[in-house]
Amino acid sequence: MFPFIELIFTFFLFLTLSSSTTAYRWRCVPEDRQILQDINKELNNTMSNAWLPDEDCCQHYIGVYCDSDTSRVNAIAFNGVPISRIPPSLARVPYLRQIFIHKIPGLTGEIPEFLSNLTGLTSLEISWTNVTGPIPRWLHRLPNLAFLVLSYNRLTGTIPPYLFDLPNLNWLRLDRNQLTGSIPEAFGRFKGNSIFLSHNMLTGPVPKSLAHIDWSQIELQWNRLIGDPSPLFNNRSKTLWQLDLSRNLFDFDLTAVQIPVDKLYRFDLSHNMIRGSIPKEMVNATSLGIFNVSYNRLCGGIPYAGQLLQFDNTTFFHNRCLCGPPLSVAC
Structure with a gap:
């Protein structure tokens, strides 16, 4: 947060x-x-x-x-x-x-x-x-x-399903602990709309059971999570305003992901292995204040318009073949 x-x-x-x-x-x-x-x-x-x-x-x-x-x-x-x-x-x-x-x-x-x-x-x-x-x-x-x-403690072990x-x-x-293991499937029974598990040592994929929750905030950065987490934010949620999946091992195609941009303020996918291209609807994220897709495997032309115009090349660099402004690589 x-x-x-x-x-x-x-x-x-x-x-x-x-x-x-x-x-x-x-x-x-x-x-x-x-x-x-x-x-x-x-x-x-x-x-x-x-x-x-x-x-x-x-x-x-x-x-x-x-x-x-x-x-x-x-x-x-x-x-x-x-x-x-x-x-x-x-x-x-x-x-x-x-x-x-x-x-x-x-x-x-x-x-x-x-x-x-x-x-x-x-x-x-x-x-x-x-x-x-x-x-x-x-x-x-x-x-x-x-x-x-x-x-912000030094707790260890796994996330207990009985929570x-x-x-x-x-x-x-x-x-901000030292938790290990995977995110339990039982998390899908959570009655809240915000998930804060960043800066731990969690492994494995994001459970499919989490996809039905209308998330407002998703913070999974700085773990060792793998796979495709896009079902978390691919449901055209109207409340999502913060999404941070940075510094994991996520590997999926971003091209066809339907990103809910209505209230989106923070979008950080940096330091993963994400493929495909940046969805064009990102230019319609009128509340976007933080955006980062650097250090991935993205390709194609950057939809450099709308809110994306406020971000410099560091937001996009170190990808496989992204091109166009603000990068110096022509398409």
Whole structure:
């Protein structure tokens, strides 16, 4: 996801959380405050300046959010807090629905199983850390989970098929890890419309089951995927705006692929083994801002018109026999 889009998405989540702290009927529930103090002890008083014992945890504890009707703590965010482990008492917060752990490089070890006790959890983000191990098998015990972000970590192993049996999961990010194996066929049961698996070590073809999903964003770059992924975006989707398949081993004929250009902003197929020619409908992609087909095996004249006029020769070079402007090779 582009930084500005991610910022908007994070801001939306923040507004969702913040809105629940505007009108309290009661002060912080003593049970919740005591658990927060226990969390602080488990973190060696890391939160001592942010979670003062005598203050209202709903209004004054940084990173703590409460339900406006009950004043029960329902969300906790550890963003940039210098912690080295996830505190066990976090699983004791009875009405916790959202956990955000972001940009904490000192956080190591595996994602702890005690989080599976939070069966009401709807959002879980652990990103930009150094957590290791596989994607937890216990995630299937969280039936309400809708938002799962485990990107920018050091997770290993394969993508577990049971993730896609979660009945409410519609946002999933697994990019920037060290995941191996293939994309499971079970991904076709995913209820979201964005796939973020870039910068891993995934192999094999893209499952055919993914072709029926009306994708909005497809990020598969920097893997070792093979074959023909064009069914992903060959369905005349009206919502696709970002497609990045760069730096894989994809090998297919681009000539007859029907690229949905209505909302397309990013189109990057560079560093593959793609054959054929550039489809002429690319000149009709009026929102196109990023385009790259370099380092492939494409041939034929470049349809250098419309939005494609904004791109220089680096967008097209190192192909087998592409010709015409902006390249210096005449057709």
